[in-house]
Amino acid sequence: MSLVPLRKSLFRFLYFIYLFGGITLAFAQKTDSLAVLTAQESAIQQYHKATFLNARYFNGREYTIQEFRPIGHQFFESLDWDTTSIVYNGYSYDGVHAVYDIHRDIYVIQNHDGLNRIMLSPEDLSGFTIHGHRFTRLSKGINPGYYEVIYDGKTKVYCKRFKTRTEDLSDRTVQIIYNIDDRYYILKDQKYHQVKSKKSVLQLLGDKKREVRRFMRGKLYKENRKKSIGEMAAYYDQIR
Numbered sequence: 001m002s003l004v005p006l007r008k009s010l011f012r013f014l015y016f017i018y019l020f021g022g023i024t025l026a027f028a029q030k031t032d033s034l035a036v037l038t039a040q041e042s043a044i045q046q047y048h049k050a051t052f053l054n055a056r057y058f059n060g061r062e063y064t065i066q067e068f069r070p071i072g073h074q075f076f077e078s079l080d081w082d083t084t085s086i087v088y089n090g091y092s093y094d095g096v097h098a099v100y101d102i103h104r105d106i107y108v109i110q111n112h113d114g115l116n117r118i119m120l121s122p123e124d125l126s127g128f129t130i131h132g133h134r135f136t137r138l139s140k141g142i143n144p145g146y147y148e149v150i151y152d153g154k155t156k157v158y159c160k161r162f163k164t165r166t167e168d169l170s171d172r173t174v175q176i177i178y179n180i181d182d183r184y185y186i187l188k189d190q191k192y193h194q195v196k197s198k199k200s201v202l203q204l205l206g207d208k209k210r211e212v213r214r215f216m217r218g219k220l221y222k223e224n225r226k227k228s229i230g231e232m233a234a235y236y237d238q239i240r
Contacts, residue, residue, distance in 0.1 A: 063101075063108045063117040072178035074103035074163055077131040081110055086128040088120065100130050103163045103178065105145045122146075142185065142192040151230040153237045155205075156187040159226060184229055197221075201229055205236045212236055 073079045081097045086107075097110040107120045107128060122144075127136040135146045138158065147158035160183040168175040185192045186204055195201045198221040202209050215235045221228045 061119050063106065063119045067176050070176035070178060072163070074101050074165070074178050076100040076102045076133075076161055082130050084128055084130045086120075087126045089124050090126075096128075098128070098130060100128075100135075100146075100161075102161045103165055105162075107146070141190075147185070150184070150226055151233045153234055155233045155237050157230050157233045158185045158187070158192075159183070160185065182225075184225065186229070186233060195229065198228070198232075201232050205232065208236055208239055211239055 067074075076099075079099060081099060084096050084098045085092065085094045086096050086098075087093075099108050100106075101108060105122075107122075107125055108117050109120060110116075111118050122137060125137065127134070128146075129135070134149045136149055136158075138145065138147050143160075145160065147160050149156075150159050151157040162181045162183065163178045164181050166177045166179070168177055184195050186195055186201070187193075188204060193204050195204060198216065202213055205212050212232055212235060216228070216232060219228060219231075
């Protein structure tokens with residue numbers, strides 16, 4: 001028998017062993033990695049459960065609502081509880097059930113008993129995310145409060161979400177009405193500027209006014225002020 005076919009067969013056998021062993025090792029490593037990740041996630045969940053009742057943010061005055069059948073409501077986006085994340089006393093927390101009263105600028109959480117509502121101290125609550133929107137607390141150079149972060153570049157854009165409260169006495173009964181009143185601000189050169197129209201934004205971005213105006217051609221500013229102002233600031237940062 002020739003040695004050439006024998007050598008080829010031996011080579012194929014050894015290659016098969018090498019390939020199969022590599023696949024087995026990779027599968028074992030992958031299985032071990034998944035086991036480690038599962039154990040880590042389980043430990044994190046157990047930690048959150050153990051520390052939930054002792055969370056630092058369960059501290060504040062009770063929040064009460066005295067309105068009776070108002071037209072609209074005083075909350076941001078919805079009066080239903082949302083699962084949010086917060087930054088409280090420098091610590092981050094997820095899974096916090098909350099609503100945001102934008103008329104009174106109060107962030108309200110659901111107590112661990114599920115019955116009471118707690119107002120978090122604005123001095124301790126530096127930011128939060130609710131209904132997919134990120135808010136941060138501003139206090140210097142602008143009226144203190146929570147502002148939605150629209151664009152967080154070198155030229156920053158914020159929106160003060162607000163609802164005005166009026167009383168209608170025309171039908172001999174007091175009827176409470178809430179109306180949306182959003183206000184936009186641009187932080188440029190360390191100073192906050194309130195902007196309303198496209199013209200006011202262009203004037204503020206004066207050194208690149210022509211370029212930004214050209215960029216905005218064909219875009220409907222009034223249809224979505226939030227998006228338009230953010231895009232104008234982002235483009236301004238890009239070309240300056």
